[in-house]
Amino acid sequence: MTQDASKITNGHMPGPLSGLRVLELSDEKGQFCGKLMADLGADVIKIEPPGGQNTRWVGPFLDDIPHRERSLSFWHYNTSKRGITLNLDSSQGAVLFQRMIPSCDIILETFKPGYMESIGLGYETLSRLNSRLIMCSLTPFGQTGPWKDYLTSDLLHLAGGGQMASSGYDAEDVPDAPPIAPGGGNAWHIAGHYTYMGIMSAVYYRDMTGEGQYIDASVHEACALTTEGAIAIYLSTGDVVQRHTGRHASVDYSTKIQMSTKGGGWVNLTRSGSNLTPARLNTLAKWMDEYGLADDLLDEKYRDVAVLQENGIHIADVLQNFCGNMPQDELWQGGQERDFPWGAIRSMEDLMGDAHLEDREFFVEVEHPELGRSFTYPGAAAIYNGSPWRISRRAPLVGEHNQEIFCGELRLSPAELTVLAESGVI
Amino acid sequence: MALPRPLEGIRVVDFTWVRAGPWAARWLGTFGAEVIKVEWPENMDMLRQNRFTVPKGVEPGPNSTGQFADTNATKRGITVNVRTPKGLELLKQLISVSDIVIENFSSRIMQRWGLGYDELKKLRPDIVYISMAGFGHTGRHHYYGTMGPAAAALSGLTFLSGLPGEPPAGWGWSYLDDTGGMYGAMCALTALRHRSATGEGQHVDLSQMITGITLTGSAFLDRTVNGRESRREGYPPGNRTVWPGAPLAHNYRGPTAVPHNSYRTKGGNYNDWCVIACFSEDEWQKLTVLMGSPEWATASKYDTLDGRIKHQEELDQGVEKWTATLEKYELTTLCQNAGVRAMPVQSSEDRVEHDAQLRQRDMYVPMDHPMLGTWKFQNAPFKLSKSPAVVSSPPPMIGHHNREILEDLLGESHEDVLAGYEDGTLWPKEMPKFKYVEEALR
Numbered sequence: 040m041t042q043d044a045s046k047i048t049n050g051h052m053p054g055p056l057s058g059l060r061v062l063e064l065s066d067e068k069g070q071f072c073g074k075l076m077a078d079l080g081a082d083v084i085k086i087e088p089p090g091g092q093n094t095r096w097v098g099p100f101l102d103d104i105p106h107r108e109r110s111l112s113f114w115h116y117n118t119s120k121r122g123i124t125l126n127l128d129s130s131q132g133a134v135l136f137q138r139m140i141p142s143c144d145i146i147l148e149t150f151k152p153g154y155m156e157s158i159g160l161g162y163e164t165l166s167r168l169n170s171r172l173i174m175c176s177l178t179p180f181g182q183t184g185p186w187k188d189y190l191t192s193d194l195l196h197l198a199g200g201g202q203m204a205s206s207g208y209d210a211e212d213v214p215d216a217p218p219i220a221p222g223g224g225n226a227w228h229i230a231g232h233y234t235y236m237g238i239m240s241a242v243y244y245r246d247m248t249g250e251g252q253y254i255d256a257s258v259h260e261a262c263a264l265t266t267e268g269a270i271a272i273y274l275s276t277g278d279v280v281q282r283h284t285g286r287h288a289s290v291d292y293s294t295k296i297q298m299s300t301k302g303g304g305w306v307n308l309t310r311s312g313s314n315l316t317p318a319r320l321n322t323l324a325k326w327m328d329e330y331g332l333a334d335d336l337l338d339e340k341y342r343d344v345a346v347l348q349e350n351g352i353h354i355a356d357v358l359q360n361f362c363g364n365m366p367q368d369e370l371w372q373g374g375q376e377r378d379f380p381w382g383a384i385r386s387m388e389d390l391m392g393d394a395h396l397e398d399r400e401f402f403v404e405v406e407h408p409e410l411g412r413s414f415t416y417p418g419a420a421a422i423y424n425g426s427p428w429r430i431s432r433r434a435p436l437v438g439e440h441n442q443e444i445f446c447g448e449l450r451l452s453p454a455e456l457t458v459l460a461e462s463g464v465i
Numbered sequence: 466m467a468l469p470r471p472l473e474g475i476r477v478v479d480f481t482w483v484r485a486g487p488w489a490a491r492w493l494g495t496f497g498a499e500v501i502k503v504e505w506p507e508n509m510d511m512l513r514q515n516r517f518t519v520p521k522g523v524e525p526g527p528n529s530t531g532q533f534a535d536t537n538a539t540k541r542g543i544t545v546n547v548r549t550p551k552g553l554e555l556l557k558q559l560i561s562v563s564d565i566v567i568e569n570f571s572s573r574i575m576q577r578w579g580l581g582y583d584e585l586k587k588l589r590p591d592i593v594y595i596s597m598a599g600f601g602h603t604g605r606h607h608y609y610g611t612m613g614p615a616a617a618a619l620s621g622l623t624f625l626s627g628l629p630g631e632p633p634a635g636w637g638w639s640y641l642d643d644t645g646g647m648y649g650a651m652c653a654l655t656a657l658r659h660r661s662a663t664g665e666g667q668h669v670d671l672s673q674m675i676t677g678i679t680l681t682g683s684a685f686l687d688r689t690v691n692g693r694e695s696r697r698e699g700y701p702p703g704n705r706t707v708w709p710g711a712p713l714a715h716n717y718r719g720p721t722a723v724p725h726n727s728y729r730t731k732g733g734n735y736n737d738w739c740v741i742a743c744f745s746e747d748e749w750q751k752l753t754v755l756m757g758s759p760e761w762a763t764a765s766k767y768d769t770l771d772g773r774i775k776h777q778e779e780l781d782q783g784v785e786k787w788t789a790t791l792e793k794y795e796l797t798t799l800c801q802n803a804g805v806r807a808m809p810v811q812s813s814e815d816r817v818e819h820d821a822q823l824r825q826r827d828m829y830v831p832m833d834h835p836m837l838g839t840w841k842f843q844n845a846p847f848k849l850s851k852s853p854a855v856v857s858s859p860p861p862m863i864g865h866h867n868r869e870i871l872e873d874l875l876g877e878s879h880e881d882v883l884a885g886y887e888d889g890t891l892w893p894k895e896m897p898k899f900k901y902v903e904e905a906l907r
Contacts, residue, residue, distance in 0.1 A: 055659035067719065079655055098715035099687045111686040112717075181848070186822035189801045193719050194704060195808040198740040199820075203704075203727065204812040205637030206626060217727040218738055218810050219634040220704045221626035223718035224682040230846075232647040237847035237854070239654035240496045244471035244852040246661040252851035260828055260846030263816050267484065267613075267638035268518065268532045270829075273813035274841055275518040275531035279736070280637070280813065285623070286614065288637035290517060296614070297632060305632060307618040309611075371619075375609045380599070382615030382674075384623045384633055386695035387688035390678065398604035401675060415689040420676040421652050422603055424582075425667030426659050 054080020055426040059242065062086055062139060063120065064127070064148040067094050067193070067224075068258060069177045070116040071231035072238070073147055077119035078419070079428050081145075084444065085120045086127075086136070089463055091437040101410075107437060108409075114434045118405065118416065122435025123444050124465045127158055131464045136160060138449055140168040145238060147175050152182045162253040172251040173241045177234050181257035191258070196226030200262020205269055207282035218282060229265045230258040285384075294355045297384070304367030305384040308358070308374075317342045320354070322377055332361040391415075405433050441465055470497025471852040475657070476563040478503060478556070479540060481649075482510040484613065484642035485673055486569030486597050487536045489649025493565070494539030495845055495854045496654075501563075501870060502540045503556065504863055505547070507893050512536055513863065520837060528862040528899075529836045538832075538842050542861025543870050544891055547578050551890045556580070558875050561588040564660075565653050569597035569645075569673075572607040582668040591666035593656040597649050601672030611674055613639025620677025624695060625684060628703045629711065644680070645673035682717045704740065709777040720744055723773035724752070726781050727810065728788040730796055738810035739793045741784065741800065749773070752805045756787045794819065817841070834859040835901075867891055868905045882906070 057080040063073040064086050077083035085092075091107045094116070101109035126132040137160070146165070148155055155161050155176070162174045176182060179191040197203050202225070203218035210216075234256045241252055269280050272290060280288035285297025285307065296308040315323065324336035334357040340346045347354070362370055367383045374381035383389065396402060403418040419428035445451045445465065459465045475498040479490040487502070487510070494500040504510060509527055518531035527533075543559075546552040557580075560566055566585055568575055575581055575596070585592045596602055599611030617623045617640055627634035652669040660666055678685065687693040699711020704727045706718045715721065725742040743749040746768065753762045761783050766772045773780055788796055793809035800807035809815065816823055823829070829841040837859075845854035871877040871885075883906060885891035892898055 055655045058662055059658075075651070097720055099683060099691060099693070099717075100715075101690060103691065111690055112683040115683045115686050175847075180822050181826055184822045184825040186801075189808075190804065190806045191808070192725075192742045192744070192806055194725060194740050194742050195806055198727070198738075198810045199808040201811050201813060201816055202636075203738070203740070203810045204736050204815075207634050207637065208628075208631065213628060213631050216628065216634075217704060218736070219626055219628070220727075220740070221634070221636045221640070222622055222681065222701075223625075223716065225640075225680060228680050228682075229644075232644065232651060233846045235651050236492060236496075236647065236654060237845070237849060239651065239658060240471035240854065241849055241852065242658050243654065243661065244469075244849075246658070247474070248469075250851060252849055254847050254849050256847035257826065259822060260826060260844075263811075263820070263823055263828060264843050264846055265640070265643045266813065267640075267643055268515075269638060269813040270817065270843060271518050271532040271535045273817060275520045277814075281735070282634075282637055285633055285635040286637075287639070297635065299632065305618075307615045307623065307635075309615045375606070378610065380610035380612050380615050382611060382618035384618040384635075385621055386624045387621055387681070387684055387693075388695055390621055390685075391688065395600060395604040395606040395609075396675070396678075399601060399672070399675070401678070414686065417679045417681075417685050420648060420679065421669050421671035422601065423652075423656065423659075423667055423669050425656075425665050426663075 052425070052427055054428065055423055056081035057426070059144045060084070060142060061145040061147060062143050064146065064150065065177070066092060066149050067097070067227055068149040068179070068230060069147050069234065070094060071227055072177065072234045073120060074116050074118055075231065075235050078430055080426065083120040084440070085117060085122045085435060087122060087124050087437065089124045089126050089465060091124070095437070115416075117434035119431045120435055121440040121443070122438065123441050124438040126464050127160065129464050131459065133159055135445070135449065135464070137165070137168060140165050140172065142448070143169065143172065144242070145173045145175065147177065147234070147238070149177050152176070152178055152187050166251060170251060171245055171249060173238060173245060173254065174251070175234060175238050175254040175256055177230060177256045177258065179257070180259045182255045186259070193224055193226045194220050196258050196262050197221070199259055200226065201266040201269060202262060205266050205280055205282060205288040208284045212284045226258055226262050230256070230261040233261040233264070294351045295359070298359050298362035300362050300367040300370050301364055302366050306362060306367060306371045307382050307384060309380045309382070315347070317344060317347055320347060323379070326373065326377060327361045330361070330364065332364060333357070334360070403430050405430055407433050409436065438465065469852050470855060471849065472496040472498035475499070475565065477501065477565040477567060478560055478563045480566070480568035480570065481597070482569065483512060484536060484639060485645030486567065486649060487512070488643060488646025489595070489597065489653070490540065490567055491536060491538055492646070492650040493653055495856055497852070498565070500540040501559065502537060502542045502861055504542060504544050506544060506863055506896055509863070523836060526836070531837065531840070534834055534837060534840060534860050535842055537860035538856050539858055540861055541866040541870065542863060543867050544864035546890050549890050551885065551888070553579065555871070555875065555890070557588055559870070560585060560592070562874065563589065563592070564657070565593045565595065567595040567597070567649060567653060569649070571610055572596070572598040572600070572602045586666070589666070591660055591664060593653060593660060593666045594668045595649055595653050595656070595671065596668065597645060597671045597673060599673045601675065602670045613642035613645070613673070616641040616645070616674040617677055619674050621681045621684070622677045625681060625701050625717070627701050629699045629701065629708050641673050641677050644676050645671070648676045684717050687715070687717070705777070707774055707777070713774070721770070721774070723770065723777050724780060724784055728781070728785040730788050730793040731791050736810055736812040736815065737793060739788055739796050740808050740810065741788070742806045744806070748805060751803050752800070755799060755803050755805060756784070759783070830856050832856065832859055835862060862899070862901060864892060864899070864902050
């Protein structure tokens, strides 16, 4: 029951952001924000330097053959966009860019602070061409401050933002383990989410007042905001959280909730045994008893909350023994059917074919006509019942829409386009 | 004169609780929407009970937790028992004069209350309704429950984190509660845009768990396009891009690079760590010079990325010998001034007390809180030039704004409000009222 993107593209309902045009001048920092806007229906035109963005050279590649049109990373982060090439450093390039401003609603740029001004394309200049323009600069640290020119990377942001200080292992599990930066790319994702919110709030403000504005967004601040309770705990008690294997960093030691299963998997139990009420523990113990693995958990003494809490470590041990005897899927789904919010630690393989995801038409077949193939992409996290979130096309090839934009919209002749290409402007 | 805020004039009925939902509505409030948090004291928001964030010297209670405070800033609060006909009627009145309804209950609760989308639409035809259930409202497992950590596990995010050959390290906080919250706010803003363009409201059926899947990055396509096995040697690669000795593979950390790791710094305390990454020969050369061009580092085997990958373990040990001689902020300044990518691993304390950048950018905004005194709230990570996002007020004490919302907004008489306290519509009959609740009724 996978979605067929081509069918949906021809469907009658436009996405919620249809009618908005975005010019995206963005590397790894902003491409995810641009993808969100594009998948939600905005006309996002990605403007790359002639020859293509360096993000096209980030692996993995289709069939492991490195090529600027085969980067799966570029594919993932640039769906539903159109693509043109333009050298903004050239005077002709800058003029062509300015000609695109009146028809554009949003600019998302991720150059170093001050770069756009230095080439005569700062907000002050561009807003004179279009007072409704919303321009967002997304940079590692923002436009001001002592670190504004610091170099970064995804890893660096996950360190500075506090993600690493909260993630890692108990010493008894992995002695001397470093803080762990979880999953690559997530500094950019976190920044993308907040930047999207900032831009959309400006769109609403413009819908009400007719006025555009400038937004100075910071990856570092977005990451520093995204460690759930760590800041509140520090402000409340002065305590710094400690890293634990597969569960919340916390001030105190907490009982384990990441249980290994039969067959080498893991299930996250969300909350430890000692956090259960006597009634919930009893439900669990009855289930465990079906397999002869309840140990003493059906004992009446556990009807007393205090006894239950005192025995947290013992309960966790019995639970681990039960989990270790159960296959991963049977365990987490069996828990869910009994109203325990458990989740398997799924790999990519485990996710494929998930019936619930198929019911939601999450898996989307996206056509790559130049390859004569289509591939399965991750689709919408939310179902909008009035205006769909959908991938409308694969990422653009280098300069794929040059003719469409420069000739079709800016009215350059094909001959002029040739000269621009030969002189390195596009 | 204070600048206007982008969502001024928007009213939000906020049924959310715990973290993801309240965090979503908190951002709508920060953008200037009038957010009314609906609660019931017998079924208290879990974060109001978070004993870890009651500051010393503050009387414990539902209005005294720092975690609730930051997560629910910029809202007003009302207590109504939705399970009584009178309470339900009041909520329907409130919804009929509101723009957005947002909730993160399990998938059938609102319908059971008679507040499903079809009903909401009758009350307010262009209502924007954001539901934030773990698995969403659509699909066979809609009734499955999630909290952030289980959602992260199911999405594939947890699997990506850790050292090879060890269990997943996971995410040391509920990433998908923070993220689910962001998506809740993003969906609301997106649907508002659609409404201002078309006049139409809609139901946005968000799934917290599914938000995580796309955040696994190119791991998803590496599976569907290349058929890559996740259970492979050297994966996940800790903080590195490739694990020493394992077969070379791309591990979704951006461009393959060595060095790219965490290193101990001077002091040797729990968070005395930094990270360093070199993405070119030039950056590696600069680091070498900074380390004083020691003999080991200038060996030709490290001249190429290929060589640095082959000898990564030795290289990392060499780099750490140097980083261990420097304090993490001192190291960061040294490296950054020389064009080398380095950052300290920052704890919560580091970010609040020692991060010069966050301080300059006013990341933590002090505000008066009735129980906590002067309290720092986390600010927005972007600055809008004309309509700034501002954390403008502390969170509501439970039931704090009943009278002003019921009398001033919904036009209830004072007598009706008093009666609502007597008959269990606005406060549980058996539960003692807080002093501020009593005072507000006089």
